[in-house]
Amino acid sequence: MKTCGAKPGGPSLDGVDLSKQTVIQGLILREGTQDGVPNGEVVSNGYVRLLDATGEFTAEVPTNSDGQFRFFAAPGNWTLIVQAPGSRVEKDISAEAGLLTDLVIHI
């Protein structure tokens, strides 16, 4: 039996059957530039929350040490809320069955 708890997610899709799962995943980067070049430091202390189309909480995962997260959702419209120390970003997305939704979110 799998537990209900969330482990820090990541985008390795080893063992994930994308024909059966509606995967929403991504990478959280902190907006920033160094010498005029976006440096996009990964956010390893963030939390990503998945809300359904009615705004109801569905799941939340901490980002992993590489700033990544993943959800197994269902087809439809969702909202992601990214929280990290000093930051909060919302993003509306649409997921389709059998299609991987892979995002890069800057905070």
Added chain:
Amino acid sequence: MSRESSLVSADWVAENISNPKVVIIEVDEDTTLYAQGHIQNSITFHWRNDLQDGLRRDVVSKSAFEALLSKNGVSNDSTVILYGGNNNWFAAYAYWYFKLYGHQDVRLLDGGRKLWELQGREFVTDLPSRTATRYVATEQDLSLRAFRDETIAAIGVKNLVDVRSPAEFSGELAAPAHLPQEGALTKGHIPTAKNIPWSKAANEDGTFKSDAELREIYGAAGVDLAKDTIAYCRIGERSAFSWFVLHELLEVPNVKNYDGSWTEYGSLVGVPVEIGA
């Protein structure tokens, strides 16, 4: 119980980190986060390895609970502070567990690991050394725990509160959305259950809503708290969270956690199941 005697703030914990009467325990289903960093002087309990019987599907025995607490230097008069990731789900489960075995002074850290982290508070990797004790537990307080048959008999009679997400309640999903959606369970919910997701009781930062807001949530859902109530989810930890809200924060007396929850009920042959909102 009340909010004052069952919940502490992050500031309170920061001030009591070195208080010898206080034992801080991080509880989760994955203790690798503890290894990466935890609140200073905290120890860790693993939801499965420490709090589930390794053979039977059940909580650990009284003697095993006593051995766990004794080994970790918890005394009968310790003030136990529980916190964890996953919005304190597993910490709330451990809180229910400590109450099940009669521990007097146990409290949750409001906001859990997430708020501690979002506030930029310190995590350390060094491990505290604790002197072993001789902890003595009581027999299980079964007024806090519902089993399968009582839950089935409660259909249409007692309040059944399903605290999973609406998608799990309706049968669209079999598990929370960060898990693969396969499994042998049937999907749906126990007939006559009201769906009041655990998350309704929490703010975005993981802290609990005010007592007035919490009462409003249950009132609006049409739950008559004068009647006996059984809370369930999928594996019993989110329902421990909602049990905590009802029994400890709102001081509603007749509330039980059905820790077998959907992984048991959804596997039973011949029991009624409903789908849809």
